[in-house]
Amino acid sequence: MAGLAGSCGVPCEVVVDVPGRCAASVEATAYFVVAEALSNVAKHSGAASAVVAVCRDGDRLLLRIGDDGRGGADERGGSGLSGIRRRVEAHDGRFTLDSPPGGPTTMRVELPCGS
Template sequence: RDLARGIHPAVLTDRGLDAALSAVASRCTVPVEVTVELDSRPAPAIEGIAYFTVSELLQNVSKHSRARSASVDVWRAEDRLMIQVVDDGVGGARLDGGTGMRGLAERLDAVDGLFVVDSPPGGPTTVTAELPWRDRTDGPGTPGGGAHGRSAPGRR
Protein backbone atom coordinates (compact mmCIF):
# COMPACT_ATOMS: atom_id res chain seq x y z
CA ARG A 1 0.00 0.00 0.00
CA ASP A 2 2.77 2.41 0.88
CA LEU A 3 4.47 1.71 -2.44
CA ALA A 4 1.30 2.54 -4.37
CA ARG A 5 0.84 5.74 -2.36
CA GLY A 6 4.41 6.87 -2.93
CA ILE A 7 4.64 6.56 -6.70
CA HIS A 8 1.28 7.69 -8.01
CA PRO A 9 1.64 9.38 -11.39
CA ALA A 10 0.54 13.01 -11.31
CA VAL A 11 -2.46 12.42 -13.60
CA LEU A 12 -3.79 9.75 -11.22
CA THR A 13 -3.35 11.96 -8.18
CA ASP A 14 -4.85 15.02 -9.89
CA ARG A 15 -7.58 13.58 -12.11
CA GLY A 16 -8.32 10.01 -11.06
CA LEU A 17 -8.49 6.60 -12.70
CA ASP A 18 -10.37 7.58 -15.85
CA ALA A 19 -7.74 10.08 -16.99
CA ALA A 20 -4.80 7.98 -15.79
CA LEU A 21 -6.00 4.77 -17.46
CA SER A 22 -6.78 6.65 -20.67
CA ALA A 23 -3.18 7.90 -20.68
CA VAL A 24 -1.86 4.35 -20.17
CA ALA A 25 -4.16 3.03 -22.90
CA SER A 26 -2.90 5.66 -25.35
CA ARG A 27 0.59 4.14 -25.06
CA CYS A 28 -0.56 0.58 -25.76
CA THR A 29 0.41 -0.83 -29.17
CA VAL A 30 -3.23 -1.75 -29.91
CA PRO A 31 -6.34 0.41 -29.69
CA VAL A 32 -7.85 0.24 -26.20
CA GLU A 33 -11.34 1.35 -25.23
CA VAL A 34 -11.44 2.57 -21.61
CA THR A 35 -14.66 2.82 -19.62
CA VAL A 36 -14.54 3.97 -16.00
CA GLU A 37 -17.90 4.22 -14.25
CA LEU A 38 -17.30 5.43 -10.71
CA ASP A 39 -19.40 7.93 -8.76
CA SER A 40 -16.47 8.71 -6.47
CA ARG A 41 -12.79 7.97 -6.15
CA PRO A 42 -11.50 5.10 -4.03
CA ALA A 43 -8.80 5.51 -1.40
CA PRO A 44 -5.42 6.45 -2.92
CA ALA A 45 -3.84 3.06 -2.12
CA ILE A 46 -6.66 1.15 -3.86
CA GLU A 47 -6.64 3.60 -6.77
CA GLY A 48 -2.88 3.11 -7.13
CA ILE A 49 -3.12 -0.67 -7.13
CA ALA A 50 -5.88 -0.50 -9.74
CA TYR A 51 -3.78 1.81 -11.90
CA PHE A 52 -0.66 -0.35 -11.74
CA THR A 53 -2.66 -3.53 -12.36
CA VAL A 54 -4.18 -2.14 -15.56
CA SER A 55 -0.87 -0.65 -16.62
CA GLU A 56 0.90 -4.00 -16.30
CA LEU A 57 -1.93 -5.86 -18.03
CA LEU A 58 -1.83 -3.47 -20.98
CA GLN A 59 1.95 -3.93 -21.21
CA ASN A 60 1.27 -7.67 -21.47
CA VAL A 61 -1.26 -7.01 -24.23
CA SER A 62 1.38 -5.01 -26.12
CA LYS A 63 4.17 -7.55 -25.61
CA HIS A 64 2.49 -10.94 -25.82
CA SER A 65 -1.10 -11.00 -27.06
CA ARG A 66 -0.84 -10.19 -30.77
CA ALA A 67 -4.24 -8.54 -30.25
CA ARG A 68 -5.95 -6.15 -32.64
CA SER A 69 -7.88 -4.42 -29.84
CA ALA A 70 -8.44 -4.39 -26.12
CA SER A 71 -10.80 -2.91 -23.57
CA VAL A 72 -10.56 -1.80 -19.95
CA ASP A 73 -13.68 -1.55 -17.80
CA VAL A 74 -13.65 -0.24 -14.25
CA TRP A 75 -16.71 -0.04 -12.04
CA ARG A 76 -17.88 -0.36 -8.47
CA ALA A 77 -20.02 -3.30 -7.35
CA GLU A 78 -21.09 -2.59 -3.77
CA ASP A 79 -17.92 -2.86 -1.67
CA ARG A 80 -15.61 -3.95 -4.53
CA LEU A 81 -13.70 -2.05 -7.19
CA MET A 82 -13.96 -4.19 -10.32
CA ILE A 83 -11.48 -4.16 -13.20
CA GLN A 84 -11.75 -6.12 -16.40
CA VAL A 85 -9.18 -6.11 -19.20
CA VAL A 86 -10.06 -8.00 -22.39
CA ASP A 87 -8.04 -8.48 -25.55
CA ASP A 88 -8.78 -10.33 -28.79
CA GLY A 89 -5.30 -11.84 -29.05
CA VAL A 90 -3.97 -15.37 -29.17
CA GLY A 91 -4.70 -16.29 -25.55
CA GLY A 92 -2.63 -18.68 -23.48
CA ALA A 93 -1.92 -16.28 -20.59
CA ARG A 94 -1.47 -18.15 -17.32
CA LEU A 95 -0.78 -17.36 -13.70
CA ASP A 96 1.99 -19.96 -13.65
CA GLY A 97 3.56 -18.84 -16.92
CA GLY A 98 6.01 -16.36 -15.39
CA THR A 99 6.40 -13.81 -12.66
CA GLY A 100 4.25 -11.00 -14.12
CA MET A 101 0.75 -12.41 -13.77
CA ARG A 102 1.62 -14.25 -10.56
CA GLY A 103 2.98 -11.00 -9.12
CA LEU A 104 -0.25 -9.19 -9.96
CA ALA A 105 -2.29 -11.95 -8.31
CA GLU A 106 -0.10 -11.79 -5.19
CA ARG A 107 -0.34 -7.98 -5.04
CA LEU A 108 -4.14 -8.12 -5.13
CA ASP A 109 -4.27 -11.01 -2.67
CA ALA A 110 -2.25 -8.92 -0.20
CA VAL A 111 -5.14 -6.43 0.04
CA ASP A 112 -7.94 -9.02 0.02
CA GLY A 113 -8.43 -8.71 -3.71
CA LEU A 114 -8.98 -11.32 -6.39
CA PHE A 115 -7.29 -11.88 -9.74
CA VAL A 116 -8.77 -14.26 -12.34
CA VAL A 117 -7.31 -15.04 -15.77
CA ASP A 118 -9.45 -16.64 -18.50
CA SER A 119 -7.24 -17.08 -21.56
CA PRO A 120 -7.88 -20.19 -23.63
CA PRO A 121 -5.42 -20.96 -26.43
CA GLY A 122 -6.62 -19.00 -29.44
CA GLY A 123 -8.07 -16.28 -27.23
CA PRO A 124 -9.64 -14.08 -26.21
CA THR A 125 -8.06 -13.19 -22.88
CA THR A 126 -10.16 -11.78 -20.07
CA VAL A 127 -8.54 -10.74 -16.80
CA THR A 128 -10.83 -9.75 -13.96
CA ALA A 129 -9.49 -8.11 -10.82
CA GLU A 130 -11.40 -7.18 -7.69
CA LEU A 131 -10.17 -4.87 -4.99
CA PRO A 132 -11.90 -3.95 -1.76
CA TRP A 133 -13.56 -0.55 -2.06
CA ARG A 134 -12.28 1.92 0.46
CA ASP A 135 -13.52 5.49 0.38
CA ARG A 136 -10.95 8.26 0.29
CA THR A 137 -12.01 9.27 3.82
CA ASP A 138 -11.75 5.78 5.38
CA GLY A 139 -8.92 5.13 7.78
CA PRO A 140 -6.35 2.38 7.15
CA GLY A 141 -7.94 -1.04 7.24
CA THR A 142 -11.47 0.35 7.39
CA PRO A 143 -13.66 -1.18 4.73
CA GLY A 144 -15.19 1.47 2.56
CA GLY A 145 -18.53 1.21 2.02
CA GLY A 146 -21.99 0.35 2.00
CA ALA A 147 -24.00 -0.71 -0.99
CA HIS A 148 -24.35 2.65 -2.69
CA GLY A 149 -22.22 1.59 -5.65
CA ARG A 150 -23.78 0.17 -8.77
CA SER A 151 -23.80 -3.52 -9.44
CA ALA A 152 -22.56 -4.77 -12.74
CA PRO A 153 -24.64 -7.64 -14.03
CA GLY A 154 -23.79 -8.76 -17.50
CA ARG A 155 -20.14 -7.78 -17.47
CA ARG A 156 -17.90 -9.98 -19.53
Protein backbone atom coordinates (compact mmCIF):
# COMPACT_ATOMS: atom_id res chain seq x y z
CA MET A 1 0.00 0.00 0.00
CA ALA A 2 2.86 2.37 0.77
CA GLY A 3 4.13 2.03 -2.80
CA LEU A 4 0.74 2.94 -4.21
CA ALA A 5 0.47 5.92 -1.89
CA GLY A 6 3.98 7.06 -2.74
CA SER A 7 3.18 7.20 -6.45
CA CYS A 8 -0.27 8.77 -6.04
CA GLY A 9 0.56 12.35 -6.99
CA VAL A 10 -1.39 13.60 -3.97
CA PRO A 11 0.25 13.43 -0.52
CA CYS A 12 -1.17 10.29 1.05
CA GLU A 13 -1.02 8.99 4.62
CA VAL A 14 -1.11 5.20 5.01
CA VAL A 15 -2.19 3.49 8.22
CA VAL A 16 -2.14 -0.31 8.24
CA ASP A 17 -3.01 -2.55 11.20
CA VAL A 18 -3.42 -6.04 9.80
CA PRO A 19 -2.07 -8.89 11.89
CA GLY A 20 -1.67 -12.02 9.82
CA ARG A 21 -2.59 -12.54 6.20
CA CYS A 22 -5.84 -12.80 4.31
CA ALA A 23 -6.49 -15.09 1.36
CA ALA A 24 -4.33 -14.13 -1.62
CA SER A 25 -7.39 -13.26 -3.71
CA VAL A 26 -8.64 -10.91 -0.98
CA GLU A 27 -5.25 -9.22 -0.71
CA ALA A 28 -5.21 -8.80 -4.50
CA THR A 29 -8.67 -7.26 -4.39
CA ALA A 30 -7.63 -4.88 -1.61
CA TYR A 31 -4.62 -3.83 -3.66
CA PHE A 32 -6.81 -3.24 -6.72
CA VAL A 33 -9.28 -1.17 -4.67
CA VAL A 34 -6.55 1.07 -3.26
CA ALA A 35 -4.81 1.43 -6.63
CA GLU A 36 -8.01 2.41 -8.43
CA ALA A 37 -9.18 4.70 -5.63
CA LEU A 38 -5.87 6.56 -5.47
CA SER A 39 -5.82 6.86 -9.25
CA ASN A 40 -9.24 8.50 -9.04
CA VAL A 41 -8.03 10.82 -6.28
CA ALA A 42 -5.07 11.94 -8.38
CA LYS A 43 -7.07 12.37 -11.61
CA HIS A 44 -10.39 13.79 -10.47
CA SER A 45 -10.58 15.03 -6.88
CA GLY A 46 -8.48 18.17 -6.80
CA ALA A 47 -7.45 16.98 -3.33
CA ALA A 48 -4.52 18.34 -1.34
CA SER A 49 -4.24 15.13 0.70
CA ALA A 50 -5.55 11.59 0.97
CA VAL A 51 -5.53 8.79 3.51
CA VAL A 52 -5.59 5.01 3.18
CA ALA A 53 -6.44 3.05 6.32
CA VAL A 54 -6.47 -0.74 6.38
CA CYS A 55 -7.28 -2.86 9.40
CA ARG A 56 -8.57 -6.26 10.29
CA ASP A 57 -11.65 -6.76 12.45
CA GLY A 58 -12.03 -10.45 13.20
CA ASP A 59 -12.50 -12.19 9.88
CA ARG A 60 -13.04 -8.94 7.93
CA LEU A 61 -10.53 -6.70 6.16
CA LEU A 62 -11.60 -3.06 6.33
CA LEU A 63 -10.33 -0.37 3.96
CA ARG A 64 -11.01 3.34 4.09
CA ILE A 65 -9.74 5.65 1.39
CA GLY A 66 -10.49 9.33 1.82
CA ASP A 67 -9.51 12.65 0.34
CA ASP A 68 -10.16 16.33 0.98
CA GLY A 69 -11.06 17.09 -2.62
CA ARG A 70 -14.12 18.53 -4.32
CA GLY A 71 -16.35 15.47 -3.91
CA GLY A 72 -19.12 14.59 -6.30
CA ALA A 73 -17.72 11.14 -7.15
CA ASP A 74 -20.44 9.08 -8.82
CA GLU A 75 -20.35 5.45 -9.91
CA ARG A 76 -22.44 6.30 -12.96
CA GLY A 77 -19.74 8.66 -14.22
CA GLY A 78 -17.27 6.01 -15.39
CA SER A 79 -16.02 2.48 -14.99
CA GLY A 80 -13.53 2.91 -12.13
CA LEU A 81 -15.90 3.06 -9.17
CA SER A 82 -18.31 0.51 -10.60
CA GLY A 83 -15.34 -1.77 -11.23
CA ILE A 84 -14.33 -1.46 -7.59
CA ARG A 85 -17.89 -2.32 -6.52
CA ARG A 86 -18.01 -5.38 -8.82
CA ARG A 87 -14.67 -6.66 -7.58
CA VAL A 88 -15.63 -6.19 -3.92
CA GLU A 89 -19.07 -7.76 -4.32
CA ALA A 90 -17.52 -10.75 -6.11
CA HIS A 91 -15.90 -11.53 -2.73
CA ASP A 92 -19.20 -11.04 -0.87
CA GLY A 93 -17.81 -7.75 0.40
CA ARG A 94 -19.38 -4.36 0.95
CA PHE A 95 -18.64 -1.08 -0.80
CA THR A 96 -19.87 2.35 0.27
CA LEU A 97 -19.02 5.75 -1.13
CA ASP A 98 -19.73 9.09 0.50
CA SER A 99 -18.81 11.99 -1.78
CA PRO A 100 -21.07 15.01 -1.43
CA PRO A 101 -20.49 17.96 -3.76
CA GLY A 102 -17.81 20.11 -2.15
CA GLY A 103 -16.22 17.05 -0.53
CA PRO A 104 -14.72 15.28 1.17
CA THR A 105 -14.88 11.80 -0.35
CA THR A 106 -14.70 8.61 1.71
CA MET A 107 -14.76 5.10 0.30
CA ARG A 108 -15.24 2.18 2.65
CA VAL A 109 -14.69 -1.43 1.67
CA GLU A 110 -15.22 -4.52 3.79
CA LEU A 111 -13.93 -7.89 2.58
CA PRO A 112 -14.07 -11.34 4.20
CA CYS A 113 -10.49 -12.40 4.91
CA GLY A 114 -10.99 -15.94 3.66
CA SER A 115 -8.59 -18.71 4.51
